[in-house]
Amino acid sequence: MKGRFITLEGGEGVGKSTQLGRLAEALRARGLEIVETREPGGSPGAEAIRGLLLEGETERWTPEAEALLFAAARADHVARTIRPALARGAWVLCDRFLDSSIAYQGEAGGVGVEAIRRLHEIGSHGFLPDRTLLLELPSGVAAERLDSRGGADRMEAKGDAYHDCVVAAFAALAEAEPGRYRRIDASGGAEDVTKRLLEALVDLL
Ligand code: TYD
Numbered sequence: 001m002k003g004r005f006i007t008l009e010g011g012e013g014v015g016k017s018t019q020l021g022r023l024a025e026a027l028r029a030r031g032l033e034i035v036e037t038r039e040p041g042g043s044p045g046a047e048a049i050r051g052l053l054l055e056g057e058t059e060r061w062t063p064e065a066e067a068l069l070f071a072a073a074r075a076d077h078v079a080r081t082i083r084p085a086l087a088r089g090a091w092v093l094c095d096r097f098l099d100s101s102i103a104y105q106g107e108a109g110g111v112g113v114e115a116i117r118r119l120h121e122i123g124s125h126g127f128l129p130d131r132t133l134l135l136e137l138p139s140g141v142a143a144e145r146l147d148s149r150g151g152a153d154r155m156e157a158k159g160d161a162y163h164d165c166v167v168a169a170f171a172a173l174a175e176a177e178p179g180r181y182r183r184i185d186a187s188g189g190a191e192d193v194t195k196r197l198l199e200a201l202v203d204l205l
Helices: 016-028 044-054 063-087 098-108 113-124 139-149 160-176 190-199
Strands: 005-009 034-038 091-095 131-136 181-185
Touching (some): 005 098, 016 034, 034 063, 044 063, 063 091, 063 098, 063 113, 098 113, 098 160, 131 160, 181 190
Parallel strands (some): 005 091, 005 131, 034 091, 131 181
C-alpha cells in the first residue's frame, strides 16, 4: 500500500482543523492508516518552534526570521513524522504546509516566493504533497467565524490587508498547479464540505 501526503490550506477561519478531523475519520472507515498532523508543529522539535512563532508581539520577528523558523519547523516535521509515516504506507493529513509559507511569508510578508522555495529545498529537499486541498470561503463569512472564536494569535493579529493578500496568494497557487491543487467550497454544512474533500481525493484512493 502506498502512503499519500495530503495537505489542507486556506486563510484564517475556513474550518480546516474541523475538516481535517472529519476527513481522517472518513478515510479510516475505508481501512487506511491515517496520521493527522499540523504546521507549525507535528514533531517535538517543531512544536517547540511553534511556540516561538505564535506567541508574543506581532512584530517579534522580521519577515525573514519568521520564514526561517517556519522552514526549520517544517524540516524537522518532514524528517521525523511525515516521511516515516509515508514509508510504512500511512496517509498523512496535514493542516497547512509549504503553501502557507508561500502565501503568508512569501507574498503577504514580502520575503518572496522564490526565497521560500529555496528555504524548502534546503530544509526539506523540496518535498511536496500529493494533493493540496484549498478551502475557500467568502471573506465576510471567514471573518465572522474568527470573531466568534476570539483570542487572535500572533499571525491572526496581522491585519486585514495581510490576510487578504494571503487569500489571493492561495488562489493564485491553486491556479498555477491544477494537478496538485483542488479548490474546495468551504461554505454550507460540515458534512457537505467533507464530501467535497473526499471527492477531491478519489483518484488517489
Ligand atoms: P493555527 O493556530 O494552526 O491556525 P489555523 O487554524 O489558521 O491554521 O496557526 C497557524 C498560523 O501560522 C496561521 O495564522 C498561519 C500561520 N502560518 C504561516 O504564517 N506560515 C506557515 O508556513 C504556516 C505553516 C502557518
